[in-house]
Amino acid sequence: MSSVAPGPAGADGEEPAAGPAPAAARTLNVANLLTLSRLVLVPLFVAALLVDDGAAWRYVAAGLFALAALTDRIDGWVARKYDLITDFGKVADPIADKALIGAALVGLSALGELPWWVTIVIAVRELGVTLLRFWVIRYGVIPASRGGKAKTMAQIVAIGLYLLPLPAALDPLRWAVLGFALLLTVATGLDYVVRAVRLRAGARGAVSR
Template sequence: MSAAPSEPAEGGTEVPPPRPVAQPEPTPVPTLNVANLLTLSRLVLVPLFIAALFAGDGTETFWRATATALFAVASFTDQVDGWVARKYGLITDFGKIADPIADKALIGAALVGLSVLGELAWWVTIVIAVREIGVTLLRFWVIRHGVIPASRGGKAKTMAQIAAITVYLLPLPASANFVGWALMGLALVLTVVTGVDYLVRALKLRALGDRAGTTS
């Protein structure tokens, strides 16, 4: 059924249809916002954490507790900055790239530090480091085609790594070592699985971008 014509006004003149209301353009999100500042603060805490970890030959209870506290605070900012960015619409391309880099800097510093102190096997640190560096390089490899946000698996991997490292950092008795081993084993599995998943997603994004470029 066709729409009824507009009723003519007095004198036979048709009333013009109402003009569409222009939608306001979305306000651009500033790069320097609370969420991104929290991410940058995590990077600032990394050297402080390393200094505390190696103070007193890495064996003094006070400094190990201090290093653990700094690591916990830095890890907490990872949860807060993402929540703030989503809740208040502060998600930026800078944050999507800087957030995982800050995570890798913190996790990498902790793993290398523990391995230098002889408390964590170097092969564990190398496996995780290769995955994290590889993912970072993949991000830059596909950046002109788009940004791949962290997946749920990636977040679970990070949480498992944080939990395992925290247990290793705490000045606990030797009888509690199995807890650290179990958590680190879980972290290793998630690290490898999510690394493969990210590689697949990056290859798909790159292929779609190349295909779009050839057809344009």
């Protein structure tokens, strides 16, 4: 009998092919497929949005946007409930979210239906948060906050109201929801700055002790 303690499967060289299979199978899961479907829906949504052919295509664009936004709600829930969280999903999910929101904002601004400054404020916030995450990545990860999730939902609702061919009488509602989304966008962006600075300072302080 060997005196060496048994290691993980494949560690003794007898099962070299057994290791990679579970990781590959886990990456290709329902949650990640939903994320990929959101990326596929983005160009279809943009094409429908830019078709200048009456209200019918705006309903199509709004429907595609709503479907893509729904996959964002579902894929996160599925990943957490069934333990399908992967490195691929952590990277692809926020990319898909930003692609969807960004495409909608740029498209609406290009059509003259949304002021460019609104698109720029949101774009700068998202880019800034991404850069902050890279800035502190060696010290830790800044998790998504409830405010950040509320911000995303408010943006989705506001964009949905602008996509739908609603009567002019509802313009005050559009602006109210958009204003709330912008307020959350700026507030959560500042919150990320504070948390990033604290994380970096705390980690560097722990190392110096």
